[in-house]
Amino acid sequence: MKLYSQTIADFGLYVGMEMTAEELNTLRNAASQMSAKMRAVRIVAASGVSKRDLEHRLIQKGETVKDAQSAVAWMSELDLIDDRKTAEHIVSNCIHKGYGISRAKQALYEKRIPKEIWPEVLAEYPDQTDKILAFLKSKLSDEPSERDIRRAIDAALRRGHNYGQIKRALAQLCLDSDNFPEG
DSSP states (O other), rough: OOHHHHHHHHHHTTTTTTOOOOHHHHHHHHHHHHHHHHHHHHHHSSOOOOHHHHHHHHHHHOOOHHHHHHHHHHHTTTTTOOOOHHHHHHHHHHHHHTTHHHHHHHHHTTTTTTTHHHHHHTTTTOOOHHHHHHHHHHHHSSSOOOOHHHHHHHHHHHHOOOOHHHHHHHTTOOOOOOTTTOO
16 A cells, blocks of 8 residues: 555554554545545646646546545635636637637636636637748748638648638738638
């Protein structure tokens, strides 16, 4: 059985100590809970996660549902995990990378951010026209072929921009996008 020093201190354990079956069961439960908490700390320290995502990851790593829920509650009590702050961070990263709002929504979904938080964090998503223009300029030569334009449009769509925004950006670059049906 793997024990953290905190658990050893809590139970006053020492080499050669004898325990009853009930005491051993209590120790095993405490060790399991401490394992889930320490794993939760490592996961949160490595990356921003939502409460649901943390619980899911803990269960994937072998923690029991009860211990995973307890660890998430413990992290929440200590204000070490906050879905709204995590969502704000995800959206901020998407904006910084020049992603469209659709890609930001996908990132929120992937991190299991509750959907009731989405409208708040996406409410002031900035216009991405300048980012789309810069992206298209980086992808297209001075005399792009239809194939090059199609590829650039597809790449911008994958970045989460909508077709209307991309079409307006192409128009600003004096490129005809009428040959490319939406979708």
